[in-house]
Amino acid sequence: MEATLRPASPGDAPRVAQLLIDTRARFMPYAPSAHSDDEVREWVATTLVPGGGVTVAQVDGRVLGAMATAREGGCSWIMQMAVDPAVVGRGLGSSLLAQALRDLPRPIRLYTFQANTGARRFYERHGFAAIEFSDGLANEERCPDVLYEIRGPAS
Numbered sequence: 001m002e003a004t005l006r007p008a009s010p011g012d013a014p015r016v017a018q019l020l021i022d023t024r025a026r027f028m029p030y031a032p033s034a035h036s037d038d039e040v041r042e043w044v045a046t047t048l049v050p051g052g053g054v055t056v057a058q059v060d061g062r063v064l065g066a067m068a069t070a071r072e073g074g075c076s077w078i079m080q081m082a083v084d085p086a087v088v089g090r091g092l093g094s095s096l097l098a099q100a101l102r103d104l105p106r107p108i109r110l111y112t113f114q115a116n117t118g119a120r121r122f123y124e125r126h127g128f129a130a131i132e133f134s135d136g137l138a139n140e141e142r143c144p145d146v147l148y149e150i151r152g153p154a155s
Helices: 010-027 037-048 092-103 117-125
Strands: 004-007 054-059 062-072 075-083 108-113 129-133 145-150
Touching: 004 092, 010 037, 010 054, 010 062, 010 075, 054 092, 062 092, 075 092, 092 117, 108 117, 117 129, 117 145
Parallel strands: 075 108
Antiparallel strands: 004 054, 054 062, 062 075, 108 145, 129 145
16 A cells, blocks of 8 residues: 655644544554543644654545654654554555654664554564563553564664
């Protein structure tokens, strides 16, 4: 699936929020959101998108994926990644991740839930290695997570 990647604009916030909500509902039923759908929408519109670092994947004029990145503590971070559940497995996540791997300074880190085996396989296939496992007490969902990292030069 061929996508155009571009920085998110304020007008994308409702769709980005819906992607985050739909992805969690579909792929992470074991980790219900610590926030209501309305709180997620508000956060995306007032904090996530205006803060920058959000890229959307657009196909035929429709936003079908989003990724949020940041630079904190000497590392680059993939803070959020979501692809419309109807098109998962068709390359949009790989396109978003490829951009991050090209553009972000190393090391790049991200968290995912230990139970999210699909995401774990995806990140491992793209060169990320698990560096820490937690019991989840430090995250809002209280769900065991895993910290992934990729080091070295971009390939």
